[in-house]
Amino acid sequence: MSYGSIVKVPFGPQHPALKEPEHFLFEIDGEIIVNVKPRIGYNHRGIEKAFERRTYIQNIYLAERICGICSDAHTTCYTQAIEDLLGLDAPPRARYIRVIVAELERIHSHSLWLGIAVHEIGFDTFFMYLWRDREAVMDILELISGNRVHYAMNTIGGVRRDITPEIIPKIIRSLDFLEKRTKYYMKALRSERTVLKRTVDVGVLKPKDAVELCAVGPTLRASGVKNDVRGDDPYAAYDEIPFNIVTDDGCDVFSRMLVRCGEILESINMIRYALDHMPSGMLRVRMPMAVKPGEAVSRVEAPRGELIHYVKSNGSTRPERYKVRSPTLANIPALCRMFIGQHVADIPIILAGIDPCFACMDRLVFIDVKTNKRKSLDFESFSEMVRKQRNFRLA
């Protein structure tokens, strides 16, 4: 049903609790979204320019600070690109440690996301449970690397720290706990009416559109496309560790939840296998002083999807050009497609569905095109409005 007038609703850009503040301008007809225009860059820090001013060693820590949640994915990608340039190979034990840390990070990122997603649909008990259990994996990461967020594990030519035998039992114990909990959450997700009503057939992205719009990661896999850099373009020790690529044919937010839950379970198995089969040997090889002129492309499957770094060197101690493309940017065209035809009340969960770093919108401006009247809403009254409309739809 059309109401005949298009209303523009700006959404964002303030989402301060997580990574990326983004702005979306929605054009809505009644309750239905007809168009959406993204505007990013509120968090643009000029990192690519900053890469050109720092040495290769210093850039490891800069790459780590591109993102707080997938900090390990960025350093893995950076160090691989530089190793490619130098013609170095990380030693086998270092490659296994990279896999273990990357998979622990995936577990932590996915459970964080799942918490955010259920929070967006108003299921805060679930959110508290998930974030409590996430502490188990954060503790292991702190135990391995010495920091909860910025692990600083990777260096050019290997890793900086070893996983010692005395912490392995602790890791295994936490993994057992996480596996039990994740299975419980999957059961809860499948049977909980609130979750099903809010997520099934919401934010549908058809497989054809997903491929056409170059979506990546769990967003793409939840549309039934089997595509994973770990399997297709193996790096670190992924060619030696058996794993399944989790996909789902639902194409909606619910299947994105299931895919991420499935990936947590898959990651737990991969870490167990990697801990059992970890070869002994050295952790790193020495990095030569000079970097030859050349270029390299490195790809990593970050928790949010395909991450790609490009480096060009000119023979000096600093890179000539460094390019980073993070998975959230790749998913934005697909996200805009998902919004079309959906209800305003579903904006938060669809937006959260691709796992951007989305947290709080504090203020919205509604502009009525006809009268040009502006109405400002804070988060509380917007949530109230959403809740009322939601009840109305369900009734």
Added chain:
Amino acid sequence: MRREDRIVTKLREKLKEKIITINVPRERRIFIHIKPDALRESIKFLRDIGFRHISTITGVDTGDSIELIYHLALDGSIELSLKLKVQKDDHKVPTITDIIPGVVLYEREVHEMFGVNFEGHPDLSPLILPEGWPRNIYPLRKKYTLEHLRNSIFKEEDEK
């Protein structure tokens, strides 16, 4: 015959003299340098042989020209980097948004950061840079160092 070599042979047959160099540095990586007028033709051909995913477009300032690198992926595995050089100011780069729609944001990003105009792009409005950013200042070009940007942009703001 490796998969990479098969793709290279196919490309040589199709594009012939429009290819300047081809380099396969390692497994699953191909770098191709082509002439600028062959862009749309090669992207179309690559899409038809399976390179449906575009990872990103990188711009590199090489002094007198700008190098555009299109990173394409074959079903997730082989990463092909298609390179072309365009003049800094007087150039004609056709858009490829009608061939691969997912490229729309990457073209806007390169447009803002390097000042490359993609002809036929549906919407080249600001995406990353703030409103009121001066025209003709492209932050990732080598000419605009941090000092230069600080002196030219932020000084005016401070004076206000």
Added chain:
Amino acid sequence: MAIIAEAIKWLLKHPVTIKYPFEREAPPKGFRGRPVWDMHRCIGCGLCSRICPSGAIEIIGRGQEAKIKHYVDRCLFCGQCSESCPRNAIKLMNDFEHARYNRDVMIYEYKRET
């Protein structure tokens, strides 16, 4: 019904959180905290200052008389300085409560005592 069983189960357990300023959990072994210089080992080569990704280390003078200034407000706690030090003069401490109201007091100075 499931929710009542769940609630009772967790009601009888200890809270997951701790009352932070009153109760503390010790950081794990290998925690990357504030770097501290042992000036008896330091030879004043300046490598830590050159390699620091965030420019948090300043070295004034060279050799035995060198003075090290560590700006903890800029520090990333990456531990690269301690890793690069040729004499193992830099150790990472366990403390993590560095926040102050004033940046001027967040500078640590090290000098060899004669």
